[in-house]
Amino acid sequence: MNDFERRKAKYQPVAQILRDVYGELTWHPGQSAMDELVSCILSQNTNDTNRDKAFAALKARYPDWQAVVDAPTDDLIETIRSAGLANQKAPRIQRALERIYRERGEYNIDFLNELPLDEARDWLISIDGVGPKTAAIVLCFAFNRPAFPVDTHVHRVGKRIGFLPENISAEKAHPFMEAIVPPEDHYAFHIYLIRHGRDTCRARNPMCARCPLKNYCDDYQSTINP
Structure with a gap:
């Protein structure tokens, strides 16, 4: 068994344990792809609470x-200030929206669901301020496409368990996790790793016992x- 096969062999037992702990998870349509994209831009370098507060303020205004x-x-900056880095995120959101309208003639990116996965991912990443994690979240959460988002929790837990090599970056970890996790499980396993990272495998003082x-x-x- 080579190194990658060893890492991949962990998936089934780990997934079953997390399924037993957190219950079955099934994807259901949530936010629109446009909402997901803007919400993801707001989420960069902040927590979910601040992101949600800023997104709610944006939608209300x-x-x-x-x-x-x-x-x-400046008005948009004040509206989303709770997300942090508002001076960067406000123009980034406006530029992304302008790009979408310029290319599509409407504020709608549902066409991505009809594209091959790699083409859809590349199109999203070509937007200024959108990286592999944001692209994967939009594709996975909005369309249930087999893209595996790697955030700080997934990156940390994935390395500790041994799915990921110790020195791999979060950006390079996306295709690695997509190769390990079956496509139909990407959504659920992403959520499982986040929950486990928050509840048990914390960045500081992980509850290993x-x-x-x-x-x-x-x-x-x-x-x-040892």
């Missing part, structure tokens, strides 16, 4: 995306139970 584009940038994954965790086996 502006009746549609054209109004966001037409708004003075109570972790249900310790028998499969490279970090636990090598540092705590």
